[in-house]
Amino acid sequence: MDKKNWPLxxxxxxxxxxxxxxxxxxxxxxxxxxxVENARDVYTRRQEGASIWVVPASAITASxxxxxxxxxxxxDDKVYRHPTFYDLPDEVKHM
Amino acid sequence: xxxxxARFDYLLRLGDDALIxxxxxxxxxxxxPVLEEDIALTNIGLDQIGQARAWLTLAGRAxxxxxxxxxxxxxxxxxxxxxxxxxxRPNGHFGDTIVRQFLFDAYAVGLHEGLCRSTxxxxxxxxxxxxKESAYxxxxxxxxxxxxxxxxxxxxxxxxxxxxxxxxxxxxxxxSDACTQAAxxxxxGVDPAGLREGWNTRLEDMLAxxxxxxxxxxxxxxxxxxxxxxxxxxxxxxxxxxxxxxxxDAQW
Numbered sequence: 635m636d637k638k639n640w641p642l643x644x645x646x647x648x649x650x651x652x653x654x655x656x657x658x659x660x661x662x663x664x665x666x667x668x669x670v671e672n673a674r675d676v677y678t679r680r681q682e683g684a685s686i687w688v689v690p691a692s693a694i695t696a697s698x699x700x701x702x703x704x705x706x707x708x709x710d711d712k713v714y715r716h717p718t719f720y721d722l723p724d725e726v727k728h729m
Numbered sequence: 730x731x732x733x734x735a736r737f738d739y740l741l742r743l744g745d746d747a748l749i750x751x752x753x754x755x756x757x758x759x760x761x762p763v764l765e766e767d768i769a770l771t772n773i774g775l776d777q778i779g780q781a782r783a784w785l786t787l788a789g790r791a792x793x794x795x796x797x798x799x800x801x802x803x804x805x806x807x808x809x810x811x812x813x814x815x816x817x818r819p820n821g822h823f824g825d826t827i828v829r830q831f832l833f834d835a836y837a838v839g840l841h842e843g844l845c846r847s848t849x850x851x852x853x854x855x856x857x858x859x860x861k862e863s864a865y866x867x868x869x870x871x872x873x874x875x876x877x878x879x880x881x882x883x884x885x886x887x888x889x890x891x892x893x894x895x896x897x898x899x900x901x902x903x904x905s906d907a908c909t910q911a912a913x914x915x916x917x918g919v920d921p922a923g924l925r926e927g928w929n930t931r932l933e934d935m936l937a938x939x940x941x942x943x944x945x946x947x948x949x950x951x952x953x954x955x956x957x958x959x960x961x962x963x964x965x966x967x968x969x970x971x972x973x974x975x976x977x978d979a980q981w
Binding site: 640661662663664667668671672675676679 | 869
């Protein structure tokens with residue numbers, strides 16, 4: 635490990651039971667345990683969290699910005715894929 | 730010593746430990762070794778200040794002389810402070826601060842656990858809240874003890890020196906006298922001497938994981954509980970108290 639710079643970790647917080655973990659940001663830590671502690675201190679100070687995931691940023695494979703057209707444009711004219719043609723009951727949350 | 734005196738004195742000791750430690754940790758704000766640790770130390774410092782406020786408010790009520798938490802924190806002189814000498818040791822380098830914190834946290838978890846069983850509902854309530862905080866503080870400081878002790882040659886040597894330097898100052902934490910005997914026998918406080926065994930186990934456990942060692946004999950210094958402090962506390966109080974003493978009625 636580089637002694638000058640700790641590796642970068644991506645932080646995911648689940649705020650309540652029933653919701654999924656959401657990406658909230660990133661931070662530096664020497665190991666996974668420290669990353670969880672740092673995430674607790676940096677991202678859950680105001681009762682935001684019920685659960686924390688930490689993922690080494692290097693483990694994330696991202697789509698290339700150059701492929702944006704190729705990946706996403708074909709969905710443009712397929713409005714029927716959106717659930718907008720029927721009414722959702724009010725009780726259904728987080729759609 | 731009357732019952733009221735013992736209660737006031739005992740609560741001051743709890744409050745002053747937290748207050749002085751919290752003030753010192755606050756000095757790390759903006760100076761932490763990395764941003765994340767800067768925030769962690771500040772959070773721990775704020776927990777300590779929160780505990781100090783609760784204990785000092787209770788102390789003020791026990792004294793019944795119209796002194797609230799602020800009066801007690803900002804308008805007492807050095808000799809009236811009852812914090813353990815360990816808490817007033819200077820921040821030094823990061824390793825010094827971590828060792829001081831570990832030695833205190835390993836004591837505080839046992840203290841708060843014991844105080845949860847206090848016959849006094851208010852003391853037990855503050856202890857229950859503090860117990861969760863101190864358990865986290867210990868996890869944090871212990872993890873750093875292991876990382877630094879089991880880290881590089883340089884970090885090991887530095888933190889071993891910090892440990893050797895600070896161990897003599899834990900005496901106050903386990904010091905029993907008329908005040909603590911009254912607290913323990915009446916059931917609303919705990920006997921500090923009884924906390925040493927648990928503290929010792931937590932220390933030995935950390936030493937085993939970190940590769941650090943404790944000196945064979947450690948002469949222990951006491952005095953904080955009687956108001957006999959080191960020079961360091963006067964500088965600390967001067968900085969902490971200057972604003973309220975200059976503008977006594979200042980409001981946020």
